[in-house]
Amino acid sequence: MKISAVICQVLSTQQHQEATRYEDTAGLRFPQDGLPVVQTFRGRADTRHLCVYPAGRSTALVRVQTDSGLEGVGEAHAPVAPRVVKTIVEDLLAPVLIGSDPRAIQVLWERMFSTMRLRSHTQGFTLEAIAGVDIALWDVLGKYYQEPVWRLLGGACRRRLPVYSSGTPGRDMEARRNGIRQVQNEGFTVIKTSCGRGSIDEQMDLVRQMSQAVGDQGKLLVDAHGGMDLKEALRFVRCLEALGNVEWLEDALLPENHTGYRILTESTPVRIALGETDCNRYVVRDRLLNRECDLLLPDVCRAGGISETLRIARLADVFGVSWAPHASTSTAIHLLAGLHVGAVTPNCYIGEYPSGFAQGPFGNGLLKEPLVLENGHITLNENPGLGTELDEAAVRALTLE
């Protein structure tokens, strides 16, 4: 069996929302745009952010086709400028893949990673593109052997995985409280909320109220989006300790603050989580050696796909560190690829379930059979590959190019 074609499909909702082109930078915004710049008592006016967000949603599906007629589907996380990923997949990776046996996934992974190593493309867009191809290759392998990916990875510790609701949208507290009630009614007990805006006192007030709304039976996860400095985070985490139902503090600091993360992790029993930004095992090794976190959050569609995310998860286990697959504004391919790795790794803590996935444009509407969420859990099935099938007509309707 040989790879005959590797193509990338850009999916976007922007065309259905407004008449602007999806790559129009006027549609991009930083999360704090429109809000007053944070002035702390020390006068810090920090306008740095982790990333920019688009007005609509986009992602990139990768299809690996073979001369046997089998096709595997993967996904690269590409919420912004998805055509960059498409170009990397089709102009850089496809030429080194076509003609190769798609079952040699680890050989092909190293070849893809080696295409631009000298030029430092070992994270970011290139790893996202590699992720899309890698996931598609695992899907091909599953279809070839007629086995689910989790079995080909060595067998599942558990096929029924707990997932948390990834957000409580809403600008004000009442909207957020309603959001919590809504996701609790859907069966979630673990719920993430975001902070990182406003003064530390305001943020402490926010999480106190959110913690109360989640209640004794639930767990609250707090994502600060890199919005704090070390002293603020140390104050903030004392507050989280006292609340009793906060399970982790995510991205408290900017990812480059390695020393800050080590001090923060040593200082508290609340789990310090990070790692969305870390896209290969080598950068994760350095974080682990430096003891910067209790929990890693690699994203399978950014961190080199199933192969590299599995290596990251296994490496974390050596250091006694847990992991939780990050998921985002993308399709079931993304969600399932992370959960397949989660199923086979004993140190997987919980998976992320993007809020609004079921009704969202990239959610169940793109699938022939909806992904079933049951009491805050997803059960991986026995179907070959990733275990889901796209509704190709629905995919075509969102395909931009």
Ligand SMILES: [Mg+2]
């Ligand atoms: Mg996050």
